[in-house]
Amino acid sequence: MPPAVRVRFAPSPTGLLHVGGGRTALFNWLLAHGQARRAGSDGAFILRIEDTDRARLVEGAEQGILDVLAWFGLTWDEGPDVGGPHAPYRQSERTALYREAAERLLASGDAYRCFCSPERLQAVREAQVARKEAPGYDRHCRGIERDASFARAQAGDPYVIRFAMPREGETVVHDALRGEIVYQNANLEDLVLLKTDGFPTYHLANVVDDHDMAVSHILRGEEWIPTAPLHLRLYAAFGWEAPSLAHLPLILAPGGGKLSKRHGSTSMEEFRAQGYLPEALMNYLALLGWSLDGETEIFSKADLLEKFTLERVSPSPATFDYAKLRWFNAHYINHIVALDDLVGRVAPFLADAGLVDRAAVADPSHPDRARARPAVALLKDRMETLAEAPDLLAPFLRDALESYDPALLVPKKGSSAETLAALEAVARMLPEVDLDDEAATEARFRALADELGLKAGTLFMPIRVAVTGRTQSPGLFETMRVVGAARCTRRLDAAIEALRALVPAPA
RNA sequence: GCCCCCAUAGUCUAGCGGCCCAGGACGUCACCCUUUCAAGGUGAAGAUCGCGGGUUCGAAUCCCGCUGGGGGUACCA
Known part of the structure; x- marks a missing residue:
């Protein structure tokens, strides 16, 4: 194997x-x-x-x-x-391991204690920048004798442990995606391995852990490329085989x-x-x-x-392209996720909006799931995110419509009086219509439009607005089917009433 | 400043020497479908393959330089 x-x-x-x-x-x-x-x-x-x-x-x-x-x-x-x-x-639960590893490097001479204060470090950096040099630790403590270093540590001088980077030669990073990246050791830093608080830095911890956990491949972000040679030197100092590396693009x-x-x-x-x-x-x-x-x-x-x-x-x-992500999301909602599954995913959002019972979120057999299902089926093709569901589904799941501007009932080329008459005719016809039979409903409404001398669309739009409160909806007859006869009747009556207020009184 | 990475349409990408005067997708636009809006279907516009040198009979594809974008430069990860 x-x-x-x-x-x-x-x-x-x-x-x-x-x-x-x-x-x-x-x-x-x-x-x-x-x-x-x-x-x-x-x-x-x-x-x-x-x-x-x-x-x-x-x-x-x-x-x-x-x-x-x-x-x-x-x-x-x-x-x-x-x-x-x-x-x-x-x-944080493995600190003994890192301490031990750092001590090993101290013993082998691959690391040393650094007693420099943060203030001194900062001053050194500032001076370097002022002189237009590359900022970096000046290895001030690297020369401290081992005994002296030990004594200061014993005396309680706070210190960090730094890696003693080789001063010459080069380090080659093999990146699985980019090939070889060559670094001159001379410009690699003596990085901190163990901090004053006793915790390791990322550099030490990741090397120790990856080795300990027998990690074979490191896949990480591109921002880690510059530290890769440092890590490789660490593996070498420990005498460990390094995992293979790949840095993913930003x-x-x-x-x-x-x-x-x-x-x-x-x-x-x-x-x-x-x-x-x-x-x-x-x-x-x-x-x-x-x-x-x-x-x-x-x-x-x-x-x-x-x-x-x-x-x-x-x-x-x-x-990162937000529009393309949205397209994928809409595609999954509309074409990939099965309807019952989708209803379940939309449920938490609907529950938050008070459109379904909270219990329906966890219970697939809850009646509110069945109630929402036909509406989701109708609206899913215009749902780009699940969060849009409550707004889209509200007219189908709520009893009453949110208030809307009655002027929306009147088509662009129609008059309020004409629209009122049309809706009254629709209301009269409604009791005789079986909304579950969409084809039959459509046939009757088209015939009605003819009778009234209206284009089909001119009749359908006022009905749409009356039934949903909006000028956009799925097909009118599937919409009416899902909204149901009782609510359609009530909403139509409400629209007629609102419209009466708009019609100019006869002179 | 220094070190490093990357480079095909607005965006994600295919392409790894001839099949490419560059393919797919998102976005954009147009048309179709149509009772509105979506969805769907069809089509279009959009890339001197960042620029300049090489190598080669032949380069988007290999090499060098430049430019541009990005990352790193902490006792952060």
């Missing part, structure tokens, strides 16, 4: 999960559960929480990330909630630069709240950087597991 492919997604619990992070998680998952398993090797997707920055930690963020990843449709084999052979999966904002609030939603949680379907979001995100053949656009989760290969991921950054 080919060697196991073990990948990890390692979010920082500092807030909501960015869509870029969501895509990174997706590609990792697709590599392990898709490509690797297809090739007959074990593929494991590991979730690891990188909570070593105590200052930026946000309470509840970790759970939020787990929740949204599950909603997204990913499953992980090891993680903080499910455990696994390399537990714990939360870095997701850019429409105007260029980072995707931020200014452009719209940026987090997975927001897209969820706005009524995007996880499968639509997954489909869209998968295509942001990956393509099968340039032709196929629609991919289910199963399709992606079957088709995804890392080799077909592009190295060039992609702009």
